[in-house]
Amino acid sequence: xxxxxxxxxxxxxxxxxxxxxxxxxxxxxxxxxxxxxxxxxxxxxxxxxxxxxxxxxxxxxxxxxxxxxxxxxxxxxxxxxxxxxxxxxxxxxxxxxxxxxxxxxxxxxxxxxxxxxxxxxxxxxxxxxxxxxxxxxxxxxxxxxxxxxxxxxxxxxxxxxxxxxxxxxxxxxxxxxxxxxxxxxxxxxxxxxxxxxxxxxxxxxxxxxxxxxxx
Amino acid sequence: xxxxxxxxxxxxxxxxxxxxxxxxxxxxxxxxxxxxxxxxxxxxxxxxxxxxxxxxxxxxxxxxxxxxxxxxxxxxxxxxxxxxxxxxxxxxxxxxxxxxxxxxxxxxxxxxxxxxxxxxxxxxxxxxxxxxxxxxxxxxxxxxxxxxxxxxxxxxxxxxxxxxxxxxxxxxxxxxxxxxxxxxxxxxxxxxxxxxxxxxxxxxxxxxxxxxxxxxxxxxxxxxxxxxxxxxxxxxxxxxxxxxxxxxxxxxxxxxxxxxxxxxxxxxxxxxxxxxxxxxxxxxxxxxxxxxxxxxxxxxxxxxxxxxxxxxxxxxxxxxxxxxxxxxxxxxxxxxxxxxxxxxxxxxxxxxxxxxxxxxxxxxxxxxxxxxxxxxxxxxxxxxxxxxxxxxxxxxxxxxxxxxxxxxxxxxxxxxxxxxxxxxxxxxxxxxxxxxxxxxxxxxxxxxxxxxxxxxxxxxxxxxxxxxxxxxxxxxxxxxxxxxxxxxxxxxxxxxxxxxxxxxxxxxxxxxxxxxxxxxxxxxxxxxxxxxxxxxxxxxxxxxxxxxxxxxxxxxxxxxxxxxxxxxxxxxxxxxxxxxxxxxxxxxxxxxxxxxxxxxxxxxxxxxxxxxxxxxxxxxxxxxxxxxxxxxxxxxxxxxxxxxxxxxxxxxxxxxxxxxxxxxxxxxxxxxxxxxxxxxxxxxxxxxxxxxxxxxxxxxxxxxxxxxxxxxxxxxxxxxxxxxx
Numbered sequence: 001x002x003x004x005x006x007x008x009x010x011x012x013x014x015x016x017x018x019x020x021x022x023x024x025x026x027x028x029x030x031x032x033x034x035x036x037x038x039x040x041x042x043x044x045x046x047x048x049x050x051x052x053x054x055x056x057x058x059x060x061x062x063x064x065x066x067x068x069x070x071x072x073x074x075x076x077x078x079x080x081x082x083x084x085x086x087x088x089x090x091x092x093x094x095x096x097x098x099x100x101x102x103x104x105x106x107x108x109x110x111x112x113x114x115x116x117x118x119x120x121x122x123x124x125x126x127x128x129x130x131x132x133x134x135x136x137x138x139x140x141x142x143x144x145x146x147x148x149x150x151x152x153x154x155x156x157x158x159x160x161x162x163x164x165x166x167x168x169x170x171x172x173x174x175x176x177x178x179x180x181x182x183x184x185x186x187x188x189x190x191x192x193x194x195x196x197x198x199x200x201x202x203x204x205x206x207x208x209x210x211x212x213x214x215x
Numbered sequence: 216x217x218x219x220x221x222x223x224x225x226x227x228x229x230x231x232x233x234x235x236x237x238x239x240x241x242x243x244x245x246x247x248x249x250x251x252x253x254x255x256x257x258x259x260x261x262x263x264x265x266x267x268x269x270x271x272x273x274x275x276x277x278x279x280x281x282x283x284x285x286x287x288x289x290x291x292x293x294x295x296x297x298x299x300x301x302x303x304x305x306x307x308x309x310x311x312x313x314x315x316x317x318x319x320x321x322x323x324x325x326x327x328x329x330x331x332x333x334x335x336x337x338x339x340x341x342x343x344x345x346x347x348x349x350x351x352x353x354x355x356x357x358x359x360x361x362x363x364x365x366x367x368x369x370x371x372x373x374x375x376x377x378x379x380x381x382x383x384x385x386x387x388x389x390x391x392x393x394x395x396x397x398x399x400x401x402x403x404x405x406x407x408x409x410x411x412x413x414x415x416x417x418x419x420x421x422x423x424x425x426x427x428x429x430x431x432x433x434x435x436x437x438x439x440x441x442x443x444x445x446x447x448x449x450x451x452x453x454x455x456x457x458x459x460x461x462x463x464x465x466x467x468x469x470x471x472x473x474x475x476x477x478x479x480x481x482x483x484x485x486x487x488x489x490x491x492x493x494x495x496x497x498x499x500x501x502x503x504x505x506x507x508x509x510x511x512x513x514x515x516x517x518x519x520x521x522x523x524x525x526x527x528x529x530x531x532x533x534x535x536x537x538x539x540x541x542x543x544x545x546x547x548x549x550x551x552x553x554x555x556x557x558x559x560x561x562x563x564x565x566x567x568x569x570x571x572x573x574x575x576x577x578x579x580x581x582x583x584x585x586x587x588x589x590x591x592x593x594x595x596x597x598x599x600x601x602x603x604x605x606x607x608x609x610x611x612x613x614x615x616x617x618x619x620x621x622x623x624x625x626x627x628x629x630x631x632x633x634x635x636x637x638x639x640x641x642x643x644x645x646x647x648x649x650x651x652x653x654x655x656x657x658x659x660x661x662x663x664x665x666x667x668x669x670x671x672x673x674x675x676x677x678x679x680x681x682x683x684x685x686x687x688x689x690x691x692x693x694x695x696x697x698x699x700x701x702x703x704x705x706x707x708x709x710x711x712x713x714x715x716x717x718x719x720x721x722x723x724x725x726x727x728x729x730x731x732x733x734x735x736x737x738x739x740x741x742x743x744x745x746x747x748x749x750x751x752x753x754x755x756x757x758x759x760x761x762x763x764x765x766x767x768x769x770x771x772x773x774x775x776x777x778x779x780x781x782x783x784x785x786x787x788x789x790x791x792x793x794x795x796x797x798x799x800x801x802x803x804x805x806x807x808x809x810x811x812x813x814x815x816x817x818x819x820x821x822x823x824x825x826x827x828x829x830x831x832x833x834x835x836x837x838x839x840x841x842x843x844x845x846x847x848x849x850x851x852x853x854x855x856x857x858x859x860x861x862x863x864x865x866x867x868x869x870x871x872x873x874x875x876x877x878x879x880x881x882x883x884x885x886x887x888x889x890x891x892x893x894x895x896x897x898x899x900x901x902x903x904x905x906x907x908x909x910x911x912x913x914x915x916x917x918x919x920x921x922x923x924x925x926x927x928x929x930x931x932x933x934x935x936x937x938x939x940x
Contacts, residue, residue, distance in 0.1 A: 022766075030737040030738070113733040114734070116737070116743075
């Protein structure tokens with residue numbers, strides 16, 4: 001049933017948001033045939049209700065919908081599913097709006113009626129992006145968890161070390177003895193498991209990264 | 216004009232340019248008019264003037280032999296005259312040389328002179344201007360003879376009118392005239408004359424006696440008592456003759472008679488005088504000014520100017536005869552005449568100018584007039600054709616002139632050709648006929664002819680006015696065609712409005728079409744993938760998907776069919792149709808692509824009759840009303856569109872109601888006017904066309920406020936009768 005799916009890759013979870021039932025159904029048939037997992041929604045609010053239970057990789061969002069259009073859904077969607085890659089589906093003459101959507105964080109836009117290759121490649125690009133975002137988020141969360149284990153004094157010493165200050169300089173700034181600073185430094189390296197100052201710096205940078213969906 | 220005339224009169228009077236004319240007028244005045252004898256007759260005119268002329272006439276010559284005579288005769292005459300009691304004697308006979316053949320004769324005459332007493336002998340004017348006057352023989356003067364001048368001064372025309380003046384000869388003083396000396400010698404008249412003009416009068420009676428008769432004593436006793444006697448020659452050829460005012464040059468008087476006339480006047484003291492130059496000039500100027508001003512106020516006329524000249528002359532004559540003053544009228548006469556001639560000339564020019572202007576105005580009117588005007592003379596030949604006429608008949612004006620009317624054009628009345636001018640002239644009141652012009656073109660014309668008669672009532676021709684009404688007829692035909700054309704136009708407009716409406720909703724329709732197309736494309740792509748799989752589930756899915764493709768294609772087709780029906784430009788076709796179906800189709804089309812917040816409700820009363828209507832037209836009305844309603848509600852959170860089909864008496868009514876903001880009463884009033892749209896880009900024709908469609912169906916389209924604050928449009932259609940069904 002899923003001939004395109006490579007065995008070592010999990011299926012892409014796609015949310016289709018379109019008010020036209022025929023379009024929803026047709027996209028479901030096409031994308032399932034391509035080996036993806038599909039959830040369909042007739043409107044934006046219907047999608048948001050489901051996001052608690054389902055983690056989606058890609059959202060296919062119809063630009064022209066009653067009540068709340070696709071463009072208006074982009075921002076709340078960025079908060080509710082920050083990693084998901086959003087592909088806008090536009091009707092005739094909606095290209096300027098689609099471009100505006102790209103500026104607001106959409107990955108791509110596809111004009112109706114579309115070919116299967118065009119929609120599938122857009123879905124795959126969005127899924128890759130989503131995967132990348134998810135990986136970065138995971139690493140950041142790990143780094144933050146490690147750094148959270150340090151005491152306040154250790155955190156102070158760590159930030160100075162990561163900025164490249166020598167122990168004597170740190171001791172002068174913190175009005176501590178160089179010996180005390182050296183003890184804190186050893187604790188930091190032990191707690192974070194960093195093998196070198198360079199590794200420590202990389203961990204701090206990861207932890208300070210901004211939200212992936214917004215960067 | 217008056218000033219110029221006065222100045223001219225003044226100049227003429229001062230310069231003397233008109234002196235010759237005045238001399239003629241003087242003679243006329245002197246002899247042509249005399250006062251009646253009873254009143255104020257000066258005694259010189261009476262039969263007895265106290266003067267006698269002893270004439271050396273032909274009878275005397277016959278009795279006494281050839282002249283010159285011996286001076287003994289004169290001595291004898293003097294003695295005879297003395298015996299008759301004559302007071303004084305003057306001789307107009309020359310005695311400046313001694314008598315050569317009889318030495319005693321001069322002495323005898325001298326002795327007779329001395330015996331008689333007052334005897335005057337002539338002094339001759341000098342033979343040349345530089346010479347001296349020639350006196351009589353000294354012997355006679357020594358014996359008491361007086362001397363006086365006998366030469367007369369003639370005026371420029373050779374006529375003797377006056378005594379010599381001191382100014383007549385510059386070189387030597389002028390001696391007094393013979394007559395003056397005679398009068399003085401007689402002692403009667405001592406006064407010197409006021410004037411120098413001699414009042415010659417034809418009515419003067421001067422006693423003339425033949426020399427021989429007096430010498431022989433054959434004179435009526437007492438006849439010569441106390442008279443002054445002039446002796447001179449009157450026989451033709453014997454004595455010089457002179458032209459005078461009474462005889463002119465044709466009837467010249469012998470010198471002795473001229474002396475007699477002078478003596479008469481001098482003796483009576485009635486010499487005439489000429490008015491002095493300065494007052495003459497001023498008076499002449501004044502008279503001319505008065506005449507010209509008088510003309511200006513009463514208006515010049517030839518008759519009046521004919522009176523002025525004689526009146527002036529008569530006045531001058533009266534002045535001369537009664538007052539003895541000569542006022543030369545010529546300067547005033549000439550100046551006044553010049554003024555009058557100039558005046559009448561100017562007046563004539565002005566009248567000519569006015570007449571020319573009048574003609575020009577008439578010609579211009581005829582040229583400018585839009586109707587054809589043809590003037591025909593009594594011989595029924597064309598006299599004048601105005602430009603409109605030339606245009607109508609196809610003849611240039613100058614070529615048409617002088618031709619017979621029948622030669623220029625024909626008239627056809629009900630197929631019959633009218634050629635006679637009489638028939639043409641009989642059309643007096645805009646008779647409708649057809650004119651065939653030079654190039655055989657036909658014009659519908661209205662003919663109005665008017666005969667002209669001259670002052671004496673004879674026919675002088677005819678004026679024919681032709682009004683070309685071909686264009687009017689064409690206009691009337693066009694008017695008849697216009698109703699059909701209007702209906703045609705209405706259909707075209709309805710089509711245009713449909714196209715316009717469709718343009719407004721085309722974007723929405725495009726969107727409607729992309730939905731099924733997108734679905735079809737997706738289904739088709741999925742099917743292609745499913746077909747490559749042998750999996751049973753895949754086959755199952757393929758079987759389910761293919762009909763969905765067909766369904767979506769159908770859906771696209773519906774959209775397009777609805778569109779095409781709207782775009783068709785069809786002639787109205789009335790069919791018996793279910794109104795609800797017709798309205799629903801239109802509603803579907805009108806709400807394509809509408810806001811999803813629009814709630815549409817359609818109520819259809821049960822058992823509505825089928826109607827004979829034009830599907831496309833009625834759908835257009837519904838489409839229009841529905842789209843207007845949707846636009847009125849645009850942007851509102853809740854939008855309710857309600858359609859209701861209901862029975863209303865013999866009609867079926869369709870209500871279209873919205874809950875938009877509605878319209879002011881003022882705006883509602885202008886709602887159905889064409890081009891009164893307040894939508895950007897709207898033609899403003901929708902409602903006016905809708906109304907005309909409904910009315911063409913026999914119904915009415917009205918607008919009013921709706922129940923929920925929006926607008927309510929209602930149109931009715933007749934439910935029809937049995938035979939309609």
